Amino acid sequence: xxxxxxxxxxxxxxxxxxxxxxxxxxxxxxxxxxxxxxxxxxxxxxxxxxxxxxxxxxxxxxxxxxxxxxxxxxxxxxxxxxxxxxxxxxxxxxxxxxxxxxxxxxxxxxxxxxxxxxxxxxxxxxxxxxxxxxxxxxxxxxxxxxxxxxxx
Amino acid sequence: xxxxxxxxxxxxxxxxxxxxxxxxxxxxxxxxxxxxxxxxxxxxxxxxxxxxxxxxxxxxxxxxxxxxxxxxxxxxxxxxxxxxxxxxxxxxxxxxxxxxxxxxxxxxxxxxxxxxxxxxxxxxxxxxxxxxxxxxxxxxxxxxxxxxxxxx
DNA sequence: ATTGAATAGTTCGATTAGTGAACTATTTGG
DNA sequence: CCAAATAGTTCACTAATCGAACTATTCAAT
Numbered sequence: 294x295x296x297x298x299x300x301x302x303x304x305x306x307x308x309x310x311x312x313x314x315x316x317x318x319x320x321x322x323x324x325x326x327x328x329x330x331x332x333x334x335x336x337x338x339x340x341x342x343x344x345x346x347x348x349x350x351x352x353x354x355x356x357x358x359x360x361x362x363x364x365x366x367x368x369x370x371x372x373x374x375x376x377x378x379x380x381x382x383x384x385x386x387x388x389x390x391x392x393x394x395x396x397x398x399x400x401x402x403x404x405x406x407x408x409x410x411x412x413x414x415x416x417x418x419x420x421x422x423x424x425x426x427x428x429x430x431x432x433x434x435x436x437x438x439x440x441x442x443x444x445x
Numbered sequence: 446x447x448x449x450x451x452x453x454x455x456x457x458x459x460x461x462x463x464x465x466x467x468x469x470x471x472x473x474x475x476x477x478x479x480x481x482x483x484x485x486x487x488x489x490x491x492x493x494x495x496x497x498x499x500x501x502x503x504x505x506x507x508x509x510x511x512x513x514x515x516x517x518x519x520x521x522x523x524x525x526x527x528x529x530x531x532x533x534x535x536x537x538x539x540x541x542x543x544x545x546x547x548x549x550x551x552x553x554x555x556x557x558x559x560x561x562x563x564x565x566x567x568x569x570x571x572x573x574x575x576x577x578x579x580x581x582x583x584x585x586x587x588x589x590x591x592x593x594x595x596x597x
Numbered sequence: 598a599t600t601g602a603a604t605a606g607t608t609c610g611a612t613t614a615g616t617g618a619a620c621t622a623t624t625t626g627g
Numbered sequence: 628c629c630a631a632a633t634a635g636t637t638c639a640c641t642a643a644t645c646g647a648a649c650t651a652t653t654c655a656a657t
């Protein structure tokens with residue numbers, strides 16, 4: 294990307310505008326579509342616990358790059374609504390293991406289906422190789438950012 | 446994208462994971478980098494006013510897909526900090542015209558430079574055609590979403 | 598074996614962003 | 628000219644986030 298410095302505005306601004314627009318719309322539509330009024334953050338937390346089976350507050354704080362007290366707050370709301378169970382780990386009693394309840398799993402699966410539908414309804418406008426290339430580049434970017442912090 | 450329905454999870458989940466990861470990191474880094482503690486929302490509002498010269502609360506509410514009272518709140522904070530001026534339109538006295546103060550312009554330009562630097566530091570890992578293809582697809586997606594609401 | 602440091606999590610008080618309903622002020626159109 | 632539409636604000640509420648202070652537990656080093 295030699296031309297970044299010669300032509301700094303155009304590509305980067307196009308990228309930022311697209312990113313903001315897409316993210317805003319996606320979040321809005323997901324917010325509308327998700328049953329039981331799950332926020333995007335709540336949805337993502339259920340998603341991680343669903344994928345892993347269980348996890349801790351510290352795991353979630355690392356994944357989402359927020360401090361642990363933020364996780365406590367969100368998790369408490371989800372526990373109050375019966376979507377998540379908090380279980381003390383008997384091996385290491387400092388740990389609180391988070392897992393989905395049956396209700397939580399069911400809610401997550403409904404929400405996930407809606408998200409799939411929304412995204413699919415957009416992806417249908419692209420041909421397959423375009424999508425694969427796009428996602429490949431996107432994942433590379435996500436990887437760079439996750440590894441990141443080593444850049445200037 | 447015929448295979449979306451046959452192979453529904455993989456591509457869509459990869460896309461969503463990448464989207465969330467990238468957005469999270471980008472917002473975090475922008476938040477850290479922006480001077481004077483501008484939040485991403487505040488930055489985006491200054492950005493729109495900077496691009497347009499001036500605008501109204503209703504414009505901003507439309508652009509960001511939020512209700513007008515949200516805009517009132519953010520704008521009030523930016524006015525309090527001296528970044529934005531509210532001017533009653535004498536033609537149509539219902540309108541409040543928002544514009545950047547000198548300070549606001551200066552703060553925005555500093556923040557914008559940091560954002561450019563952050564994005565450039567990632568784009569440098571890609572070759573130019575890859576970036577152009579990626580952004581092209583991204584903009585197409587953003588366009589579909591903006592037009593959207595007409596889908597199922 | 599004891600104790601001091603690290604780790605896991607919560608609580609509390611603050612700020613920011615967002616919503617919806619009720620409100621004021623102005624303009625417009627039948 | 629008056630009713631409806633438009634523009635914006637205020638208010639009370641919720642969600643997410645932060646940071647500092649706190650409890651409880653485990654680990655490590657002497």
